Amino acid sequence: MNLLNPKKLVLSLLLFVLLLVATGCSSDNATDVSADTKAEIVLRLSEPQVDEYPDSIAEKAFAEKVEELSDGRIKIEVYTGGQLGDETTTIEQTQVGIIDIGRANAGPLTQFADSLGVFSFPFLFEDREHMRAALDSSLRDTLFADLQESDLVGLAFYDAGARSFYSTDPIEEVADLKGKKIRVMQNDILISAFKKLGTSPTPLAASEVYSALQMGVIEGGENNVSTYVADGHYEVAKNFTLSEHLRIPGVLFMSKSSWDQLTAEDQKLIQQAAIDSETVQLEEYDKFSQKAMDTVKEAGNNVIELSDEERKAFRENVQSLYDEYDSTYGTLFEEIEKAKQ
Missing domain, CATH: 3.40.190.170 (Bacterial extracellular solute-binding protein, family 7)
Incomplete structure (x- = not known):
């Protein structure tokens, strides 16, 4: 009697198992699950x-x-x-x-x-x-x-937030900015604007402002009240003028x-x-x-609010800057003007 070769038997069994797997994978139910799955x-x-x-x-x-x-x-x-x-x-x-x-x-x-x-x-x-x-x-x-x-x-x-001026001496009107060395970001538009306000704009890295105020290299800076406190500038520049001149x-x-x-x-x-x-x-x-403003007041700092007249005077001093850049930003200025409520 001829017996089946053991190697052939194993191969036949493997082929049978693979056939069963392939048949199972091709079922309609398995296909639906795959289609509904999203990565x-x-x-x-x-x-x-x-x-x-x-x-x-x-x-x-x-x-x-x-x-x-x-x-x-x-x-x-x-x-x-x-x-x-x-x-x-x-x-x-x-x-x-x-x-x-x-x-x-x-x-x-x-x-x-x-x-x-x-x-x-x-x-x-x-x-x-x-x-x-x-x-x-x-x-x-x-x-x-x-x-x-x-x-x-x-x-x-x-x-x-709104950026405002802070300084070692009070700034209550535009005239108080005259000749003051104010730290400004390295930005051509801002440097030009601050010159029109009468300051001597001084570009400095943010990390240098504290010591520059302390040593009298500059007499002020400008930022939102949160950064004024976070960077410790409120400790060496005790006057915060709510000019709110920038919103970036x-x-x-x-x-x-x-x-x-x-x-x-x-x-x-x-x-x-x-x-x-x-x-x-x-x-x-x-x-x-x-919370930052509360810290400023609790420290006894001088918080200065500008009158409507003074705020208008600040604006008028930089108005010519808008004319100079009208060809570049004129359309945007118009869109922003239309949004006034």
């Missing part, structure tokens, strides 16, 4: 500020909203405290898709979108309500379209390469969550700013 998307967001900062809080709310709207399919990991780099690094790495989402002040973003330079003009907005109205108008689309030319997709505008917003943006990989539906929900986060950020910034 999870994980996006990285870079925030230069610390966890407790209003922007960080808003971005975490944004991430939660995206996860909720996508039924947990899209997750955004928020890296705060500059873990992924400072503002400039964040912009550059988001531009090339290394980082998916970033946040930076409109100031450094100007080198990637010229139109954002409009925020460098003093007294551009009557108040915060005017700025918010302008950013909720066609101006938003204009600025974000310009940003997209540099492979960045604008998602939201965050409030960064923060911008939440996304890498265009990351954006283009999303479906239209996912793009829409991310955009909606980003817009919703603006309200969170605004509320948090109000609390943050008020």
Whole structure:
């Protein structure tokens, strides 16, 4: 009697098992499960500020909203405290898709979108309500379209407060600025504006301002009240004048390469969550700013409020700057003017 070769028996059994597996995998039920399964998307967001900062809080709310709207399919990991780099690094790495989402002040973003330079003009907005109205108008689309030319997709505008003057001697009227050495950001528009206000504008790195004030190298600076306190400048420049001459917003943006990989539906929900986060950020910034102002007053510093007449005089001194840049920013000036309430 001939017996089956053991090697052939093993081979036959293997072929039989493979046939069963192949048949099972081709069942209609298995195909349906595969079709209904969507891959999870994980996006990285870079925030230069610390966890407790209003922007960080808003971005975490944004991430939660995206996860909720996508039924947990899209997750955004928020890296705060500059873990992924400072503002400039964040912009550059988001531009090339290394980082998916970033946040930076409109100031450094100007080198990637010229139109954002409009925020460098003093007294551009009557108040915060005017700025918010302008950013909720066609101006938003204009600025974000310009940003997209540099492979960045604008998602939201965050409030960064109003910048005001602080000094070693009181500034109660325009005449008090005459000849004063005031620290200014390295920005041609601002330097020109401060000259028109009568100051001797002095560009300095932010890290050098404290010692420069202490040693009398400069007699003042300008920033929002939160930074005035956070950087300790309130300790060496005891006068804070509420000129509120500049409002430069923060911008939440996304890498265009990351954006283009999303479906239209996912793009829409991310955009909606980003817009919703603006309200969170605004509320948090109000609390943050008020806490800083309380610190200034508790320190016994002199907080100076300008009269309507003095505020008008400040504006009039820089008005010619708008005429000089009309060919570049004239259309944007008109859009912002229309948004006045």
